[in-house]
Amino acid sequence: MHGASVSLVSHLMEVLHERCAVEPRAVRDAVDATEHYRVLNFLGDYFPAAELFAAFERLRSTRVAILGCGAVGSWTAVQLAHSGLENFIVIDGDQVEESNLNRSIFLHEDIGQPKVKAISSALHRISQRVRVRRVNENVCDADGLRALLSEARPDVIVNCADEPSVDLTSEWINEYCQDRRVPYVIAGGYNLHLSLIGMTVSPGVSACINCSRITLDELEDESLQGVRRLWRPKRNLGSLSPLTGITSSLAASEVLRLAVKSDRLRPAMWNRRGEFNFLTNELSFVDLPPRPECGCTAEDVRDRVSNNSQ
Amino acid sequence: MICGDDDQFGSLRLWLRDGVDVYISPDDVVHFVFLSTRKRLRLKVTPLLIECLEWLDGSASVMELDARYKAQASRLDSKHPSSFVDFIQYLYGKGILVRKDWMHNAFCPEQVERYSRQLNFFLDIEESEAAATALLKRIMNCRIALIGIGAVGSWILRELVQIGFQRFILVDPKTLKPADRTRNAIFDHLLIGEPKALVAERFVHSQALEPETRAIQSPLDIDTNVEELIGADTDLIINTADEPYIGATSIKLSRYCVEKGLPLLVAGGFDAHLASLSEIIVPGQTPCSDCYAMHFEETLRGWKPISHPIVDRRRGFGGLPSLSAFAASAAVLKIVRLLSENGGDVEQGRGEFLFDQYSIDSFKVERNPECPTCGDFERLQARAD
Structure with missing residues (x-):
């Protein structure tokens, strides 16, 4: 630094620190000493050293509810536990069957067990510090889900439940979340196949599921407009583990972004949803902006929260 | 009248495959939409043939349905030039109709139970029962040498076992x-201290229906004899070993694979980040690792990063489990496409998933005709023959 003054060098260091390019030796040593040094180093690309451990602590202590513990739900849960999250609420009334093993994290020894118990075992294999609240029931209506979530009080909800349908369960979650300002991630299940990447909703900040419906109705494929669909009950649709892996990896990444609660690392799936194409290995997205006519703006949410608390 | 070879077809009980949605527009165009791949087929047909689609639930044979169709046609007193059987045969050829029991003819009940949804997916890709069956059988019979069972290798192994791979040579010198x-x-805190190769082997045996494994607790070094390490019975090698360096281990394995005519998948490890989309090397079709090295040497000529003040940065690289899962999933999809009849051309190039906006950055690399390893592939092939 030929001719640079101390104050200039100091300013340069401040800028580099703020932009996450340098870190104090003590922080590096502290990161190095933890088991989660890879996750911390990753977050270090977004958070300056002075904020790094606080961001990880927010992540670690986030209470995440996973509704539906099938293929995507089970994969999402274990990725979050590997990432350092320690508080889980898992909700599913089904048992593990042989047919689940081609795409879920369940093991052969789990067959016949409730899925929530098998997931709990998987999470405890990763860390004994993990706390899992198991809800071994299928949620059948909005009231039932509301009661359950009101008691469990999650910080983030991931919807992986496609029974009775993803649309319906997302609507129930949206109702609860808009009232309580709880963010949620919709993972998989759209249109009955597994390579779709759902949107992330932060009430009052981003478009909600109802906003997305308004836009999607407008975008409906013209070639299918005015057509009727052949009714086909009890279908056994195709699935493939790596597509589950891709959908769940993005759902888990979205939960991490929500869990650190910072503008430095915001959700990437606000106001859009995506699709991964098996044949071309490409990701594509559809923009789903907030719709004023939906009634989910920040002001609407504030009013609802205030009415709710009165 | 159905006769001769058609007798056999006439006795089939066919149904509309679960993975295909059917839409009917007011102008009598039927849209078949393949849910897993989003392929579409549009057909203009008669109203009576549209009605017939609802009969295809596997409860009656083609011959019985043909009789029902003819009775209906004569009741409507309509002149129907269309043949019901031709229509059905066409849909069967396109993989839109399947035999109700097709999986049970090829696989045992436990295999059907585990893989039925995957076989339905394979039908979307391969478009025939025989090809979908063959794909799963190729998966079950393929022997994979997995070098490195770490941040990406372990996720790849988990997915491979889920989709039916069961023959593995598992190589990793480290302990958990x-x-x-x-x-x-495949981490389990109760297994800390155990060799990763043995942990992986135990995992395969706890999941696969007919496992065959060899666990090897040795490193792949520059002077390792590859065949002595993994044996001579491998069908595919996957390299995720980033020590001493993924580039070095890949060049070593790539040279071995070109000589032997084996496919190689290189996954993970690039610049120590974990969302590489992996690259597949098929001797004679794709560039080999030497071609990649020469490509980058040329492309990056004159681009000289300064040396980093921290000498050993291995603990300084960041990563997320979700990125490992993405990288592993992309790698396993490449393997499925490689083994598939309709998976498209083998991709040539490199790509990575970018976390910020979930975009994919990829570029093509061509085979280098001057490559000392694979440039004269025909000569190598003749020697191998």
Whole structure:
């Protein structure tokens, strides 16, 4: 630094620190000493050293509810536990069957067990510090889900439940979340196949599921407009583990972004949803902006929260 | 009248495959939409043939349905030039109709139970029962040497076992460490201190229906004899070993694979980040690792990064389990496409998933005709023959 003054060098260091390019030796040593040094180093690309451990602590202590513990739900849960999250609420009334093993994290020894118990075992294999609240029931209506979530009080909800349908369960979650300002991630299940990447909703900040419906109705494929669909009950649709892996990896990444609660690392799936194409290995997205006519703006949410608390 | 070879077809009980949606527009155009791949087929047909689609639930044979069709046609007193059987045969050829029991003819009940949804997916890709069956059988019979069972290798192994691979040579010299809880897909805190190769072998045996494994607790070094390490019975090698360096281990394995005519998948490890889309090397079709090295040497000529003040940065690289899962999933999809009849051309190039906006950055690399390893592939092939 030929001719640079101390104050200039100091300013340069401040800028580099703020932009996450340098870190104090003590922080590096502290990161190095933890088991989660890879996750911390990753977050270090977004958070300056002075904020790094606080961001990880927010992540670690986030209470995440996973509704539906099938293929995507089970994969999402274990990725979050590997990432350092320690508080889980898992909700599913089904048992593990042989047919689940081609795409879920369940093991052969789990067959016949409730899925929530098998997931709990998987999470405890990763860390004994993990706390899992198991809800071994299928949620059948909005009231039932509301009661359950009101008691469990999650910080983030991931919807992986496609029974009775993803649309319906997302609507129930949206109702609860808009009232309580709880963010949620919709993972998989759209249109009955597994390579779709759902949107992330932060009430009052981003478009909600109802906003997305308004836009999607407008975008409906013209070639299918005015057509009727052949009714086909009890279908056994195709699935493939790596597509589950891709959908769940993005759902888990979205939960991490929500869990650190910072503008430095915001959700990437606000106001859009995506699709991964098996044949071309490409990701594509559809923009789903907030719709004023939906009634989910920040002001609407504030009013609802205030009415709710009165 | 159905006769001769058609007798056999006439006796089939066919149904509309679960993975295909059917839409009917007011102008009598039927839209078949393949849910897993989003392929579409549009057909203009008669109203009576549209009505017939609802009969295809596997409860009656083609011959019985043909009789019902003819009775209906004569009741409507309509002149129907269309043949019901031709229509059905066409849909069967396109993989839109399947035999009700097609999986049970090829696989045992436990295999059907486990893989029925996957076989339905394969039908979308391969478009025939025979090809979908053959794909799963190729998966079950393929012997894979997996070099490195870490942040990406362990997730790849987990997915491969899920989709039916069961023959493995598992190579890793290390033991399971506490920090592996943040990245290893088969981590179990009760197994800390055990060799990763043995942990992986135990996992395969707990999941696969007919497992065959060899666990090898040795490193792949520059002077390792590859065949002595993994044996001569491998069908595919996957390299995720980033020590001493993924580039070095890949060049070594790539040279071995070109000589032997074996496919190689290189996954993970690039610049120590974990969302590489992996690259597949098929001797004679794709560039080999030497071609990649020469390509980058040329492309990056004159681009000289300064040396980093921290000499050993291995603990300084960041990663997320979700990125490992993405990288592993992209790698396993490449293997499925490689084994598939309709998976398209083998991709040539490199790509990575970018976390910021979930975009994919990829570029093509061509085979280098001057490559000392694979440039004269025909000569190598003749020698191997």
